[in-house]
Amino acid sequence: xxxxxxxxxxxxxxxxxxxxxxxxxxxxxxxxxxxxVLTCAPNVPAGVVxxxxxxxxxxxxxxxxxxxxxxxxxxxxxRGRVRRGLNFLSYMxxxxxxxxxxxxxxxxxxxxxxxxxxxxxxxxxxRAHGAPFVLEIRDIWPDSITAVGAxxxxxxIRALERLERALYDGADHIVAVGDGYRRNIIRKGVDxxxxxxxxxxxxxxxxxxxxxxxxxxARLGFSPETFVVTxxxxxGMASGLEVALGAARRLxxxxxxxxxxxxxxxxxxxxxxxxxxRSEGLGNVVFTGMVPRAELPAYLASSDACLVxxxxxxxxxxxxxxxxxxxAAMERPILLGFEGDARAMLDEADCGIAFEPSNAEELAAAAxxxxxxxxxxxxxxxxxxxxxxxxxxxxxRLARDYLEILERVRSSHRLGAR
Numbered sequence: 001x002x003x004x005x006x007x008x009x010x011x012x013x014x015x016x017x018x019x020x021x022x023x024x025x026x027x028x029x030x031x032x033x034x035x036x037v038l039t040c041a042p043n044v045p046a047g048v049v050x051x052x053x054x055x056x057x058x059x060x061x062x063x064x065x066x067x068x069x070x071x072x073x074x075x076x077x078x079r080g081r082v083r084r085g086l087n088f089l090s091y092m093x094x095x096x097x098x099x100x101x102x103x104x105x106x107x108x109x110x111x112x113x114x115x116x117x118x119x120x121x122x123x124x125x126x127r128a129h130g131a132p133f134v135l136e137i138r139d140i141w142p143d144s145i146t147a148v149g150a151x152x153x154x155x156x157i158r159a160l161e162r163l164e165r166a167l168y169d170g171a172d173h174i175v176a177v178g179d180g181y182r183r184n185i186i187r188k189g190v191d192x193x194x195x196x197x198x199x200x201x202x203x204x205x206x207x208x209x210x211x212x213x214x215x216x217x218a219r220l221g222f223s224p225e226t227f228v229v230t231x232x233x234x235x236g237m238a239s240g241l242e243v244a245l246g247a248a249r250r251l252x253x254x255x256x257x258x259x260x261x262x263x264x265x266x267x268x269x270x271x272x273x274x275x276x277x278r279s280e281g282l283g284n285v286v287f288t289g290m291v292p293r294a295e296l297p298a299y300l301a302s303s304d305a306c307l308v309x310x311x312x313x314x315x316x317x318x319x320x321x322x323x324x325x326x327x328a329a330m331e332r333p334i335l336l337g338f339e340g341d342a343r344a345m346l347d348e349a350d351c352g353i354a355f356e357p358s359n360a361e362e363l364a365a366a367a368x369x370x371x372x373x374x375x376x377x378x379x380x381x382x383x384x385x386x387x388x389x390x391x392x393x394x395x396x397r398l399a400r401d402y403l404e405i406l407e408r409v410r411s412s413h414r415l416g417a418r
Contacts, residue, residue, distance in 0.1 A: 001033045001034070001107045001108065001406070001407070001410065002033070002034040002035075002036070002104055002105070002106050002107045002108075003025075003028060003033060003034070003035045003036070003106065003107070003108055003109075003110065003406065004036045004038065004099070004102065004106035004108070004109045004110070004125070004129065004131070005021060005024075005025060005035065005036070005037045005038070005109075005110045005111075005112070006037075006038045006039075006095055006099065006109070006110065006111040006112070006118050006121055006122045006125065007021045007037060007038075007039050007111070007112050007118060008039065008040065008088070008091050008114065008115050008118050009021070009039070009044060009114075010022060010037055010039040010042070010068065011042075011063055011068075011293075012042050012050060012292075012293075013042045013043075013044045013050075014290070014291075014292065014293035014296070015044055015045075015233075015234055016138075016200065016233070016234070016322040016323070017112065017114060017138060018044075019203070019293065019322070020112075020138070020200060020201075020322070020395075021037065021112065022063070022064070022066070023201070023203055023395040023399065024395070024398075024399045024402060025037060025064075025066045026064045026065070026066065027395070027396050027399035027400070028399060028403060029064065029065035029066055030065075031399075031400070031403065033403070034067075034104075035065075035066045035067065036066075036067045036068075036069060036102060036106070037066055037067070037068045037069065038069050038071070038095050038098065038099055038102070038125075039068065039069070039070055039071075039095075040055075040070055040071055040072070040073040040091055040094070040095075041053045041054065041055045041056070041059075041070050041072075041073070041075075043055075043075050044078060045077065045078035045234070045266045045267050045268070045290070046077050046078075046266070047075045047076045047077035047078070047083075047087075048075070049075065053070070055072055055073070055075060056070070056072060057071065057072045057094070058070070058071060058072075058098060069098065069102065071091070071094035071095055071097075071098050072090070072094050073087055073090040073091045073094060074086040074087050074089075074090040075087065077268075078234075078236065078266075078267055078268045079268035079269075088115045088116070088117045088118075089117055091115070091117065091118065091121065092117035092118065092120050092121045093121075095118070095121040095122075095125070096120075096121040096124055096125060099121065099122075099124075099125030099128065099129075100124070100125055100128030100129070105129045105130065105131070106126075106129045106131045107131055107410055108126075108131050108132050108134060108406050108409060108410050108413075109122055109125055109126035109129060109131050109132070109133050109134065110122065110134045110135075110136055110175075110406075111123070111125075111133070111134075111135060111136065112135075112136035112137075112138060113135075113136065113137055113138050113139045114138060114139040115139075116139075116160070116163075116164070116167075119135050119167050119171075120163070120167060122135065123135075123167065123170045123171070126172075131410075131413070132172040132173065132409045132410060132412070132413035133170065133171050133172050133173075134171065134172065134173045134174070134175060134405075134406065134409060135167060135168070135171035135173070135174045135175070136174075136175045136176075136177075137174060137175070137176045137177065137181055137185065138177050164188075165188060165189070168185065168188065168189075168190045169190075171194075172409055172412075172413060173194055173195075173196070173405070173409045174190065174194055174195045174196070175195075175196050175197070175198050175402065175405065176195055176196070176197050176198075177197070177198065177199055177200050177320065178197065178199055178200075178318060178319065178320045178341060179197055179318075179341065180317065180318020180319065180320075180340060180341050181197075181318055181319075182195050182196075182197055183318070184315075184318060196405050198398055198401055198402045198405070199320055199393060199398065200320055200321070200322040200325060200393070201322075201325055201389075201393040201394060201395035201397075201398040202322075202325035202326050202328075202329045202389055202393055202394065202395055203395055204329060204389075204390060204394050204395070204396075206293075206294070206297060207297055207300070207325075207326045207329035207330055208297065208329070208330075209301065209329075209330055209331040209382075209386065210297065210298075210301045211301065212301055212302040212303075213298050213301065213302045214302075216298055216299070216302050217302050220262065220286055220288070221283075221286060222260060222262075222286075225258060226258060226259070226260050227258055227259045227260070227304045227305070227367070227370075227371040228260055228261075228262050228302070228303045228304050228305075229259065229260070229261050229262070229303065229304065229305045229306070229307050229335060229367055230261075230262040230263075230264060230299060230300060230303035230305070230306050230307065230332075231244065231261070231262070231263050231264065231265075231306070231307040231308075231309065231323075232264040232265060232291075232296055232299060232300060232306070232323060232326070232327070233264075233265050233321075233322075233323045234265055234266075234267040235263060235265050235266060235267035235268075235269055235270040235273065236267035236268045236269060237268055237269060237311075238310050238311060238316070239267070239269075239309060239310060239311070240309055240310055240311025240312070240337070240357065240358050241263060241269070241273055241309065242273070242358075242360075243309060243311075243337060243357075243358050243359070243360050243363055244261045244263065244273075244285060244307065244309075244360075244363070245273060245276060245277055245280075245282060245285060245360075246360025246361075246363070246364075247261070247360045247361075247363040247364040247367060248260075248261050248277070248282045248284045248285045248364075249280065249282065249360070250360060250361060250364040251284060251364050251367070251368070252282065252284055254364075256368065257284060258371070259284065259367050259368065259371055260284040260285070260286065261284065261285045261286070261307070262286050262288070262299070262303065263285065263286070263287050263288070264288045264291055264296070264299050265288070265289075265290060265291070266289055266290040270287065270289070273287070274287045296326075297330060300326070300327060300330040300332055301330055301332075303332055304332075304333075304370075304371070304378070305332055305333045305334065305335055305352070305367070305370050305378070306323075306327035306330075306332045306333070306334050306335070307334075307335050307337070307363075308321055308323050308324050308327060308334055308335070308336050308337065308338065308342070309335075309336075309337030309338070309357060309363075310337065310338060310357060311357060311358050312339075312356070312357035312358040312359075313357075316338065316339075316340075316357070317338070317339045317340025317341065317342075317343075318340060318341055319338070319340075319341065319342060320341055320342055320345060321338065321342060324336070324342060324345065324346075324389075325389045325393045327385070328349065328351055328382075328385030328386055328388060328389045329385075329386050329389050329390070330382075330386070331379070331382030331383055331385065331386045332382055332385070333351060333352045333353070333370060333378050333381035333382050333385070334346065334351055334352030334353075334381075334385060335352060335353055335355065335363065335366050335367060335370065336352055336353070336354045336355070337354075337355055337356070337357040337358070337359075337363065338354075338357060339356075339357060348388070349384055349385055349388035349389075350381070350384045351381050351382065351384045351385030351388060352370075352381055352385070353366045353369060353370055354366075
């Protein structure tokens with residue numbers, strides 16, 4: 001089967017959407033299928049093309065057996081409405097133009113959010129190939145836009161809602177990354193038989209437990225006695241990492257200079273948070289900027305606990321965050337600032353401590369509590385987490401589940417065409 005996958009983000013970018021597509025596609029290739037990824041020049045999050053690439057109308061490379069086709073886009077950093085909007089729309093236009101010309105013809109076309117307009121490119125491309133169109137929903141638009149305050153309710157949001165429903169109607173099938181997303185889509189009038197779930201997962205070969213890198217800890221300014229709580233991921237509006245600064249402020253006031261926060265990654269608000277931490281003299285908050293994905297396990301292994309957090313919003317209660325799986329796979333106990341489905345997952349796994357999202361006082365208290373816990377108990381929590389994600393969220397198994405859905409959709413499309 002030839003699978004054509006449209007995604008705005010792909011390797012060597014190391015955010016969650018890029019990692020998911022890469023992991024799925026790599027496994028499909030290993031299982032004997034042909035995969036073409038239609039994406040753009042890697043540039044996230046700064047809007048600057050990575051070394052070795054150029055922002056051209058068309059370029060091609062092979063990554064882990066995956067044919068990777070890149071098209072030109074209007075480049076923009078991960079911030080600002082107008083430039084980001086142009087970035088999204090330019091990908092829709094360029095991918096929508098290049099996709100129909102790709103050969104051999106695809107047997108199934110997938111388009112994934114984020115971002116929303118990648119789906120609008122995938123729909124006509126699928127029709128041009130005479131293939132079924134599978135829409136993958138990793139981000140509920142426009143709900144997520146209003147949840148982070150990027151746009152207020154009004155005519156623009158209502159127009160996006162109409163486009164959202166039209167896209168759901170146009171898709172032959174929809175794959176959501178969690179049951180909460182599936183419930184949201186069904187509430188908007190989509191037939192439940194049209195929506196399947198393939199959750200986020202973890203590359204269990206990459207995220208494998210290892211000893212702490214003491215040299216790395218020292219370079220980051222941590223002593224062997226420092227209890228390091230690490231957030232690794234996109235530092236954007238949704239992440240709500242003001243909570244880490246608030247917790248660090250409280251810990252500093254309490255004289256707890258033995259607990260520190262390490263924020264690994266980049267995003268729309270990273271520079272602002274770093275400037276705020278510097279101006280307040282919060283030496284117990286350390287920023288690394290973007291780190292290559294292959295190096296991320298060393299940072300997690302050198303941490304004493306991991307922070308998984310999104311700002312307090314009802315919509316985010318439906319998310320199963322990908323960083324949960326990666327942190328747990330590294331056998332790190334988790335401090336979880338989520339409610340809903342992710343909180344239930346933490347309780348079931350018994351792998352950490354939950355606190356109210358966006359509540360800095362509760363985060364500080366949870367960090368103190370975990371730091372006071374015995375090393376043996378922290379090892380038990382970490383082992384519980386790894387066992388849990390390996391049993392349920394190994395990306396290789398999830399890729400096979402996804403493949404079964406694609407085979408079924410392809411067969412139904414063929415029968416319908418007769």
